[in-house]
Amino acid sequence: MEKETWLLWLLADSQLPTGGFVASAGLEAALQAGLVSEGAVEGASDSLTAFIKDSALNQARLALPFCSRVYEETAARLAQESGGSSAAIQSVLAEFLGLDNYLHAMLSSNKVAMRASVAQGGGLLSLFTRGYALAECMADQRGQACLGVAKQLQRLARLGEAKAHWATVFGLVCAALGISLAHMQQLYMFQFVRQVFSAAIRLNLVGPLRAQMLECDMHPFVSGLLKEHAHLRVAFGSLDDLFGESAVYTEPILELYQGMHDRLYSRIFNS
C-alpha cells in the first residue's frame, strides 16, 4: 500500500481533530434565512444540494488557488538540495506568510468566515506539529524542516504576526506530508463537501443515510469543478494581479448571511 494512500485516508477522516465540527460553512445562517429549506431534499428543487454545489464552487475559486500555490512553493523549496537548511525554512515561511496575508485580505469583509478559517487553520497546524510531524516517517531532514516551519508559524500566529488560515495551512501540511498536488486538491474539495453534509445532518436537514447517497452523487460535480478550476493559482504581485481573477468569491448572498451568524438568536454552530 502506498504511504500516500494511508495518509490521505487519515486526513479524510471526519473525526480529524482540527475543530471543523463547529463550523457549518454558512449553512446554519442560510437555513435560518430561508435560503435552504428543511424537507426540500425530496423535491425536485433540492436546495441543500444546490447550496453545497454553490459553496463548493466558491471554495474552488477562492480557497483552492491559495492552497495549491502554497503547496507548490513549499514543495519546490523543500525539493532543493538545501531543502532541510534553515535558509530553506525561512524561504518557505516567507512565501507562506505572503500568501496567508493575501488570503486574510480576501476574507477581511467576512469576519465570520475569517474567524472559522483561522480557527481551523490553527487546529490543523497543531495537528501537524503535535501529531504527524512526530511520526517516524517525518524524522528525516525534510520532515524536521517542515516541523521547523510549522513551529515558527505557530509562534508568529501567537504573536499576532501571522494568521495561519485553513486553506494555506492545508497546502503547507500536504506538501510536508508528501501528498501529491492532485490528491491534495481532491482531498480539499472532498473534506469541504463532507463538512457541509455533516453540518446538514446535525441541523436535521437530511438523515445520515440519505446524506451518504447525496454525497456519493456529488462526485461528478466536484470532479467537474476540479477539471475546470484546479489549474488556478493565486497571483498578487502586480496591480494586474490584484485586479485579476486568480482568486475570487462567487457567493455574495452567502457572504451576507454568514455575516449574520453571530446575531442568530439560537444556533449550534460557531460559523
Next chain:
Amino acid sequence: MPIPGAGNVDCRVVAGQLRQSVSSAYPLKILAPHAGPPLDDRHPAVSYLMSYGGGIVHGDRIHVNARVGSKCALVLLTQGSTKVFRPKPDTSEQTFQTIIIDVEPDALLCLLPDPVTCFKDAMYNQRQSVTLHSPTTSSLVLLDWMTSGRMSRGERWDFGKYFSVNVIRTPDRVVVRDALLLQKQDHFARRLESVEAFALIFILGPAVAEVAQAFREEHRAQRIKPFRPNATREHATEEEGIKWSVSEVSEYGIMGVAVRAAGPSTEALKEWIKRRLVSLKPVIGDSVWSMYANSF
C-alpha cells in the same frame, strides 16, 4: 493625445482654500460643481463621474485616477445608474471601469455611485483600488452595488459576466481585497433569485467613525429568528425586506465596518442605505449631501 475614457480628479487645500482640478476624455465626463463652504476642519469637494450616452458601451475602458489631499472630503457621485450594454454581435469585448484613488492623511473619500445595471449578456469588470496613506487618519466610505438588470425588459440576472474587485490598502500592504465574480456559465442567477439588488459598503477611518458605530449598534441589536415561510408578517415594511449584516474591520490600524445588504427592490435598498448614511451630512456638508441624496 488624451486616452479615451481616462479622467483625473485632484483636490487639495492650498493656503486654506480648496483647489480642485478635474479632467476627462470622451466617453468619460467628470464635472466638479461647487461643494459648499468649508466645515470646521474639512473642505468638502464633489465630482460627478458620467458617461456620454448614459452607459458603458462594450469595449469601453474607463479609467479614473483621483487624489484626495489632507483636510479634504471628496465625494464621487454618478448621474443615474451605470448601465452596461451588451457586446456587439460577434465580438466578445468586455467593458472595464477602473478607479484608483489616493487618500492622504486626514482626508476622506466617499465613493457613492448609483448602482450598476448590467444589460442582458453584458460583460463588465469593475476594478477599484483605494490607498489610505495613513491607516489611522485617512477615511473611506466605499459603496459598491448592483441591480438585477433592466427589469422593464424582463432582464433579470441575465448578464454574461460581472467582476468587481475592491482593493483597500496602505502604501505597504493590501489590507482588504474583495473580489466577486458572477458568470453566466456558473449559473449565478440561481443564488440571486430572491434579490433585486445587493450592496457592499466599507466604512473605515475616524472621519466616519459615527456612521460605522451606528451600523455596529444596529447590527448588535438584531436578534434574528429563523425564517418561517408560512408565518404572516405584521406591519411588513419595505425595510423589513432588506437583509443585511455587518462585519468588523480592524487591520493594521484601519478600523471600521463592512456592510452587506440585499433587497427585493432597488428602491428599498437605496432608501435603506441613504437613511443610514445620513450621519455623513455634517461630515461632507449640506450641499454635497443634497447632491448625493437627490441623485436618484
